[in-house]
Amino acid sequence: MDSLDNHVKSVFMNFDITQPNHALKDALMRKINQKTKPVGALGLLESIALQVGLVQQTLSPQLMNPTILVFAGDHGIADAGVSPYPQTVTAQMVYNFLQGGAAINVFARQNNIRLRVIDAGVNHDFSAHPDLTHAKIGYGTVNFLRRAAMTVAQCEQALSTGASLAREEVAYGANVLAFGEMGIGNTSSASCLMRVLCDLPLDQCVGRGTGLDDAGLAKKQAILSDALHFHQLGADKPMQVLATFGGFEIAMMVGAMLGAAEQGAILLIDGFIATSALLVAYKLQPDILNYAVFTHCSGEAGHRCLLEYLNAKPLLDVGLRLGEGTGAVLAYPLVLAAVSFLNEMASFESAGVSESTCGTESVGA
Amino acid sequence: MDSLDNHVKSVFMNFDITQPNHALKDALMRKINQKTKPVGALGLLESIALQVGLVQQTLSPQLMNPTILVFAGDHGIADAGVSPYPQTVTAQMVYNFLQGGAAINVFARQNNIRLRVIDAGVNHDFSAHPDLTHAKIGYGTVNFLRRAAMTVAQCEQALSTGASLAREEVAYGANVLAFGEMGIGNTSSASCLMRVLCDLPLDQCVGRGTGLDDAGLAKKQAILSDALHFHQLGADKPMQVLATFGGFEIAMMVGAMLGAAEQGAILLIDGFIATSALLVAYKLQPDILNYAVFTHCSGEAGHRCLLEYLNAKPLLDVGLRLGEGTGAVLAYPLVLAAVSFLNEMASFESAGVSESTCGTESVGA
Numbered sequence: 001m002d003s004l005d006n007h008v009k010s011v012f013m014n015f016d017i018t019q020p021n022h023a024l025k026d027a028l029m030r031k032i033n034q035k036t037k038p039v040g041a042l043g044l045l046e047s048i049a050l051q052v053g054l055v056q057q058t059l060s061p062q063l064m065n066p067t068i069l070v071f072a073g074d075h076g077i078a079d080a081g082v083s084p085y086p087q088t089v090t091a092q093m094v095y096n097f098l099q100g101g102a103a104i105n106v107f108a109r110q111n112n113i114r115l116r117v118i119d120a121g122v123n124h125d126f127s128a129h130p131d132l133t134h135a136k137i138g139y140g141t142v143n144f145l146r147r148a149a150m151t152v153a154q155c156e157q158a159l160s161t162g163a164s165l166a167r168e169e170v171a172y173g174a175n176v177l178a179f180g181e182m183g184i185g186n187t188s189s190a191s192c193l194m195r196v197l198c199d200l201p202l203d204q205c206v207g208r209g210t211g212l213d214d215a216g217l218a219k220k221q222a223i224l225s226d227a228l229h230f231h232q233l234g235a236d237k238p239m240q241v242l243a244t245f246g247g248f249e250i251a252m253m254v255g256a257m258l259g260a261a262e263q264g265a266i267l268l269i270d271g272f273i274a275t276s277a278l279l280v281a282y283k284l285q286p287d288i289l290n291y292a293v294f295t296h297c298s299g300e301a302g303h304r305c306l307l308e309y310l311n312a313k314p315l316l317d318v319g320l321r322l323g324e325g326t327g328a329v330l331a332y333p334l335v336l337a338a339v340s341f342l343n344e345m346a347s348f349e350s351a352g353v354s355e356s357t358c359g360t361e362s363v364g365a
Numbered sequence: 366m367d368s369l370d371n372h373v374k375s376v377f378m379n380f381d382i383t384q385p386n387h388a389l390k391d392a393l394m395r396k397i398n399q400k401t402k403p404v405g406a407l408g409l410l411e412s413i414a415l416q417v418g419l420v421q422q423t424l425s426p427q428l429m430n431p432t433i434l435v436f437a438g439d440h441g442i443a444d445a446g447v448s449p450y451p452q453t454v455t456a457q458m459v460y461n462f463l464q465g466g467a468a469i470n471v472f473a474r475q476n477n478i479r480l481r482v483i484d485a486g487v488n489h490d491f492s493a494h495p496d497l498t499h500a501k502i503g504y505g506t507v508n509f510l511r512r513a514a515m516t517v518a519q520c521e522q523a524l525s526t527g528a529s530l531a532r533e534e535v536a537y538g539a540n541v542l543a544f545g546e547m548g549i550g551n552t553s554s555a556s557c558l559m560r561v562l563c564d565l566p567l568d569q570c571v572g573r574g575t576g577l578d579d580a581g582l583a584k585k586q587a588i589l590s591d592a593l594h595f596h597q598l599g600a601d602k603p604m605q606v607l608a609t610f611g612g613f614e615i616a617m618m619v620g621a622m623l624g625a626a627e628q629g630a631i632l633l634i635d636g637f638i639a640t641s642a643l644l645v646a647y648k649l650q651p652d653i654l655n656y657a658v659f660t661h662c663s664g665e666a667g668h669r670c671l672l673e674y675l676n677a678k679p680l681l682d683v684g685l686r687l688g689e690g691t692g693a694v695l696a697y698p699l700v701l702a703a704v705s706f707l708n709e710m711a712s713f714e715s716a717g718v719s720e721s722t723c724g725t726e727s728v729g730a
Binding site: 035036037038039040041042043044045084085086088089092093095096099101102103105106107109110111210211299315316317318319320321322326330333334336337340341344345346350351352353354355356357 | 684702
């Protein structure tokens, strides 16, 4: 697997993710600052308006066909007892998604966001369903205690499948994609990705997942410490780290994020696991951050540190720790509001409102 | 004016704001905890689902005809130079609201919230407009440096008008009311209300408002310190404090909040000024807090302390400092999501999903 990063480099360096042209920045800031409000008074929404305008290279951006991709996969590490839920819950929750009864269904319906569920590697065979994409890489990853979670070929397949799915959505007309996941055990994968790629102490990277008690948390930390010590990987090989600690759903999300950003879509990043996928993508293509909107800070320990590492300012901080993309979908109205005020608010001039007698500062400055 | 609090006590103690019956609490918590998610995984949304269920006394609450009332008024203290905007901006912004070009218009449209603008005391005569309610108490308050901002009669009139407006909205079918305001100089009123009623140091209560620079902030603090020293009021006379530091729009909001809570509506509390109105209402009727959802923590200095004083956990914290009710309207989709998950999500049993092997904790506990 040592060659994986070199190989992937050749594949993924072909991804053309660049910083959006900033020539439009001054004009966007002028438009934002001329709206009938004190300069900066819409806070983070002003930064997002600027970001979306730059990504779309227009003073009048639009969010079209918002779509959430929920990737599901099983994890061999679940056998080690890192979650209070049995692994079968992954498949059960996929059925719940398809029946419309999960939190992500409720919130996606409320906010008019299309939901697409992807079987990236659940340990179960699903029948055909219009909302389900069959993209199974395997029946769950290998327990990564003493082996890599997935093979080089599997990791490549997950990445390229994810990228294809994202390109499909953009071709279908979506220019804003949210990313969610389901996979019993996947906070363990995310913690290991964070531990190695951010080079932060393990205890800052591990949390209670779906609800471990103190003893369960200590056990999870010991298990992950053991696995990390065994594999001895460094931050310079992000692809190898991804393949080792895995998550088919995480790897496929990495590919989808890269594919979506390449197509110029806005990425709505959900919680701890989705952010760990973005972390891998960022290590491969740092300019992906220009396309990412961080939708919330999870109640899962580790996420706050991970967001700080990425210098991210999340929109929501209300103790969500459910995954599925719920935070991304719940924050979507704020992203839409950022675009709406830019397009619809009157300017001081058009409304005949007097301006401040103080000088103006720059948004995003 | 010494008799104001006694007089108002006789009027406002007739307000029947009581804590909702908590007999339903266990059943609501069971319903929340049986949803297909780890216990507590929807964070603050679970607390709000519980709160709305208790207020409406049902396991299946509904939010109906959400409405935002934006109260506008002018402030004599603006003459002292506490704002970088001229007082005429209050009337100009009311026109902007009526023309649909302000931030509150954009966000209310996006989230399907009805907007009603109330002239509580703007220094301008407006023509008739379907979205404008004429309820002018006066052409702006008196500068409160050496006199009370309003008379006893004006304060009473503002309170009773506000209560009537809220009752009208509830009779019209709204069971969730948001409160916003517009008034050049009104952060000065709010700071004085907070200073006296919370008994906190003045520098914790005063911020830059619509954008004062350091010199402007220092001047504002000196002016307010002078006025507070002159009037020498204590926290035991909330009505007298309200009449003295005023804001017709603030007093009318106090009445509207009391009237709405009495009718069992959910109150969406916006930023610093709306929270200062709630503070007065809370001092009169402490159980009003059961009906209040704190929608955001403003970027205006003072608001965070004020929220802490009220033990409030705001939904958003994204540096908004615009007023108009914008934070309340932007947070509305989260309140709706709280109600929606309670009504629409599947339970472990109905979805056939296995439960955690760990014990469950209580939501809101």
